[in-house]
Amino acid sequence: MRPPAGLSLYDSIAELYDPWSVSVTEDVGFYVEEAERAGAPVVELAVGTGRIAVPTAAAGVRVIGIDSSPGMLEVCRRRGELAGVSELLDLRLGELEAPPVEERVALVTCPFRSFLHLQDDDSRLRALAAARELLLPGGRLVFDVFAPSAGDIADTHGRWLEREPGIFERADWDSQARTLTLSVRGESGGTSFVLAWLSNREWRVLLERAGFHVLNCFGWFDRRPHAGGEDTVWVARRPV
Numbered sequence: 001m002r003p004p005a006g007l008s009l010y011d012s013i014a015e016l017y018d019p020w021s022v023s024v025t026e027d028v029g030f031y032v033e034e035a036e037r038a039g040a041p042v043v044e045l046a047v048g049t050g051r052i053a054v055p056t057a058a059a060g061v062r063v064i065g066i067d068s069s070p071g072m073l074e075v076c077r078r079r080g081e082l083a084g085v086s087e088l089l090d091l092r093l094g095e096l097e098a099p100p101v102e103e104r105v106a107l108v109t110c111p112f113r114s115f116l117h118l119q120d121d122d123s124r125l126r127a128l129a130a131a132r133e134l135l136l137p138g139g140r141l142v143f144d145v146f147a148p149s150a151g152d153i154a155d156t157h158g159r160w161l162e163r164e165p166g167i168f169e170r171a172d173w174d175s176q177a178r179t180l181t182l183s184v185r186g187e188s189g190g191t192s193f194v195l196a197w198l199s200n201r202e203w204r205v206l207l208e209r210a211g212f213h214v215l216n217c218f219g220w221f222d223r224r225p226h227a228g229g230e231d232t233v234w235v236a237r238r239p240v
């Protein structure tokens with residue numbers, strides 16, 4: 001399920017992405033707060049259409065946004081223009097495993113489960129090591145991921161559900177391989193991509209192998225400690 005070179009599986013849903021994710025708002029304040037605390041510039045990996053980056057720029061923090069989808073970056077550019085924050089958005093086409101960033105920053109983020117696009121430990125370690133390289137000593141990597149519960153898998157497996165009016169989503173779970181094939185379709189396009197999940201313990205081990213010190217593993221964006229739920233929000237520091 002690889003797109004042709006230079007394209008991304010997200011290109012065909014670039015116009016659909018914002019209406020599809022319109023109800024996902026719980027993480028915005030959290031990431032904006034992290035950016036304000038760190039100071040500019042921040043690097044957002046897998047910046048997408050700027051769901052987080054545009055409000056971050058609107059709060060006055062310059063964002064270097066990396067994404068492998070030209071279509072998503074184009075939507076982000078337009079959103080930035082509409083919000084009057086273009087000069088605070090530096091959008092660059094690139095990969096999680098080799099972000100084209102020379103700058104060294106106090107905060108690198110990867111919101112909305114985007115690290116789950118990485119399919120094996122080698123690519124995860126490359127991406128985490130690349131994020132670490134972008135950080136100043138003491139700087140922080142902040143990202144969120146999930147691991148589904150058996151109940152979530154049973155409730156959604158193999159069924160088209162109307163997530164938003166006219167936008168349908170289908171989850172095909174493989175509990176053995178620990179992958180989710182997520183499909184979405186709407187009037188302006190559709191796509192399918194594979195997400196691969198890990199246990200919390202595995203994320204922690206990978207972070208440590210990549211040279212991070214784990215500061216927090218929250219269970220939600222209100223910073224409550226993780227207590228066994230599906231979502232985790234990680235804060236890891238590059239040692240001084």
Ligand SMILES: C[S@@+](CC[C@H](N)C(=O)[O-])C[C@H]1O[C@@H](n2cnc3c(N)ncnc32)[C@H](O)[C@@H]1O
Nearest residue numbers: 010046047048051067068069095096111112117
């Ligand atoms: C779930 S969206 C998240 C977008 C945005 N961060 C948000 O919170 O709405 C995932 C994004 O990751 C990007 N992406 C997927 N694989 C990538 C990779 N290997 N390198 C860079 N970007 C990638 C996609 O193009 C898409 O924009």
